[in-house]
Amino acid sequence: MEKLDIPRLALASFAEVNYKTPFLKVQHYPVNASYFSIENRENYPVVDYISPNRRQFFKIFHMTAGTGILTVGLHQYILGPGDIAFLHPDEIMSWQTTSEDTGGHFCLIHPRYFEDDADHVLHSLRTYPYFKASKAVIRLTDSQSASINQYFESIMKEEKGSNDDKKQAILLHLQMILLEAKRAGKNLADIQVPESYGYIYGFLSLLESAFQVKGPNVTVKIKTAAEFADQLNIHPNYLNALVKEQTGRTLREHIQERMLYEAKALLIQTDWDISNISNGLGFSGHAAFTSFFKKKEHISPSIFRKNAASQLNS
Incomplete structure (x- = not known):
């Protein structure tokens, strides 16, 4: 039996009734996350959060139980059993759980997972029509949902196994998920969120764009809170309160927090020396950067890097 179209709700009325204050925790993905991961939602319940863009990971999640509110960019969806969502790395998204029940799966896929032997699958993700904010959620029939759930179960089994060809099997099941969802796909109407959420989205988007560290000899210009507010044509005090x-x-x-996240990423993912990272992030010198980092993390940048390397090699 076909299900009804996915209902959508104006953010203003939703926030007034459902969102607690503060309603969203800003959550960044771990800077040392593996290139592919999959979890069962029953064993890995999702908390309410907002995730800025530049997550680097494509995310796909399928629900078999429970309900929740997903906002992708400036588009909002009310999800329930049988829904599947496709989240592009460049989109700001938020989630709020609205039921105690939870079921289904989600997977995170970094573009580097496809290097060397699966460029064609990466191309499929990059050109897939539903990795767009206005088309991010598809409602499946019961049989389609059951099939996709089985593909996720097979991916989990392969990922936990030790077969030499497990990546090939994972990619085949992933492509079947994309195909099954595309066959069932329904494009939903484009509804813009209210101004208040738009300002939060705009601030986070500007904040992310400020951290484009392109090289060890290029210094980013980090704006002040007042400068961000000016770009959004809003008073700093109002934006800050919102x-x-x-x-x-x-x-x-x-x-x-975003500065600290970028510092950690550079310490783990590059071989730049501390002075280059300090310069790239706009600090006045090595000492100022180290002082900032120690205040936040309670260890020096060099020790953080050493500990991270040890964990990766263990």
């Missing part, structure tokens, strides 16, 4: 109310942190705290 962001604090709905995320629990001030503009300054978000800027510092």
